[in-house]
Amino acid sequence: MDEQTAISRLKQGDIGGLAALVERYEVRAVRAAFLITHDQTTAEDVVQNAFLRAFQRIDQFDNSRPFASWFMRSVVNAAIQAARRGQQTISLDRDVGNAFDADTFAERLPDPRPGPADEVEMAELRATVWEALAQLSPEQRAVVVLRYYLDLSGAEMADELDVPPGTIRWRLHAARKRLRGLLRGAPGRDAAQRWQEEG
Numbered sequence: 001m002d003e004q005t006a007i008s009r010l011k012q013g014d015i016g017g018l019a020a021l022v023e024r025y026e027v028r029a030v031r032a033a034f035l036i037t038h039d040q041t042t043a044e045d046v047v048q049n050a051f052l053r054a055f056q057r058i059d060q061f062d063n064s065r066p067f068a069s070w071f072m073r074s075v076v077n078a079a080i081q082a083a084r085r086g087q088q089t090i091s092l093d094r095d096v097g098n099a100f101d102a103d104t105f106a107e108r109l110p111d112p113r114p115g116p117a118d119e120v121e122m123a124e125l126r127a128t129v130w131e132a133l134a135q136l137s138p139e140q141r142a143v144v145v146l147r148y149y150l151d152l153s154g155a156e157m158a159d160e161l162d163v164p165p166g167t168i169r170w171r172l173h174a175a176r177k178r179l180r181g182l183l184r185g186a187p188g189r190d191a192a193q194r195w196q197e198e199g
Contacts, residue, residue, distance in 0.1 A: 003067055010058040018055055025068065029075045035145045036079035037086060038134055046082055050074045072150070073160045076142050083138035132182040140175035143168060
């Protein structure tokens with residue numbers, strides 16, 4: 001079933017249309033939510049609730065606009081809220097090894113220099129970047145995810161988060177500055193330096 005048919009069925013009250021949208025967007029949405037919340041269970045809950053909200057509010061969806069943007073905005077905003085709640089009870093200084101599956105997360109980062117000779121260095125970089133991301137505010141993590149994981153432009157990010165473009169530029173600038181400070185002198189520093197230059 002194509003996306004437009006699925007949306008039409010949802011607008012007619014047929015929840016069967018939701019299955020096609022879940023199949024198309026679930027993995028991308030969970031990964032984005034996970035990178036913001038740093039918790040797999042929370043990310044899955046965020047996305048499940050976002051799909052339910054999409055079903056309940058599908059009449060508000062404008063068919064002339066992309067469904068992905070409308071849906072992912074809901075996911076990202078809910079992930080930011082969940083991350084804020086999580087920060088009240090979870091220390092960012094906790095053992096990162098207990099917070100996530102490193103092998104699973106490593107698969108989600110782009111590998112700009114694949115090859116056996118670079119594997120150790122890239123593994124260090126992934127761990128270093130993950131730890132640095134955990135130190136950012138939820139809003140800063142969101143713009144990093146939207147820019148570098150979902151590859152959105154500044155205008156698209158502003159649309160996703162429903163904030164002015166200037167706010168997006170400020171958050172991204174602050175996130176990059178904070179990441180530069182956190183990555184300086186950390187393990188995998190040489191690889192991290194390349195990542196900063198490429199960003």
